[in-house]
Amino acid sequence: MKTSVLLAAFWLGLVAHTASAAGPLVIAHRGASGYVPEHTLPAKAYAHALGADYLEQDIVLTRDDVPVVLHDIYLDTVSDVAVRFPDRKRADGRFYALDLSLAELKQLRVRERFNAKTGLPVYALRYDSTNAPSTFAVSTLEEELQFIQGLNRSTGRVAGIYPEIKQPKWHREQGHDISKIVLPVLARYGYATKADACFLQCFEYSEVKRLRNELGWKGRLIQLYSTKAKEEDGSDFTYLSSPAGLKELAAVADGIGPPLGRIVTWPAAGAAPKVTELVALAHAAKLAVHPYTLRRDELPKNCPSFEALHVAAFRTAGVDGIFTDFTDVTVAWLKANGAR
Secondary structure (H helix, E strand, O other), rough: OOOOHHHHHHHHHHHHHHHHOOOOEEEEOOOOOOHHHHHHHHHHHHHHHHOOOEEEEEEEEEOOOOOOEEEOOOOOOOOOOOHHHHHHHHOOOEEHHOOOHHHHHOOOOOOOOOOOOOOOEOOOOOOOOOOOOOOOOOOHHHHHHHHHHHHHHHHOOOOOEEEOOOOHHHHHOOOHHHHHHHHHHHHHHOOOOOOOOOOEEEEHHHHHHHHHHHOOOOOOOEEEEOOOOOOOOOOEHHHHHEEEEEEEEOOOOOEOOEEEEEEEEEEOOOOEEEEHHHHHHHOOOOOEEEEEEEEEOOOOOOOOOOHHOOOHHHHHHHOEEEEEOOHHHHHHHHHHHHOO
């Protein structure tokens, strides 16, 4: 048997093992963002080492149409862009990735998320970025995929990817078709079908349908839900939470990604959690449910503990996977409760 065939069989076996891992999936939200500045390669490496099944990539475009990994279309809450490129501020006071070339973006130093007005960190006890190293930089999607696949090979443990197309309607209004640019990059690195260790996600329902029907995405597809009933792009999450809406959604998507508040809430301090019917309805439509986000330093209102949040999400609500800022805690909880 040729070496190339042996390697192909080896990789297919690893991917299959990851895709069929017993128990709910642990999805590293922006990497190990509870410990290292979000979406940096060190954050992805640490999440991989902590046992994440999937690593998330939020994707936006640069001025020269290069997909880069950033949570927002803005740069001013995670970098020193205001200092390095003060002339790029738009009339709304924000600094957009789309207004910088990749070469300019690479000059920025990434730090822990902070309030652009006050300069204070959003999460006070997370990574201290006072003297953040220059290695904390914005990565292109391609660089991140190369990095993750290198880790998969060197460790022998495959972590899948979980990219999000960020604000495609806005990008198109600015003259850039982000989805058309991202899909070929994913395909080039072996992420194109439902057999591949990849979930592609987007908040805009019109774009989810476009990805599947017009652009021909054949991989797994997740419809994200926001906290609002209806978004500016027209996505109606009240309808998409109904049996009819979920049935319609199931024609194009493989699952949903709602905020935790759409699944479980605590009516009052000391009260038992109240679980909505969304998970049951989604499962009835044969849709997976991967809510966001477990944060031990930002618990839902009246939730008594991080332990209680895990119990409510996995045991009471029965989700199929979850986004977490603290990969190690979630992995440990699943192991301790016989789900790993």
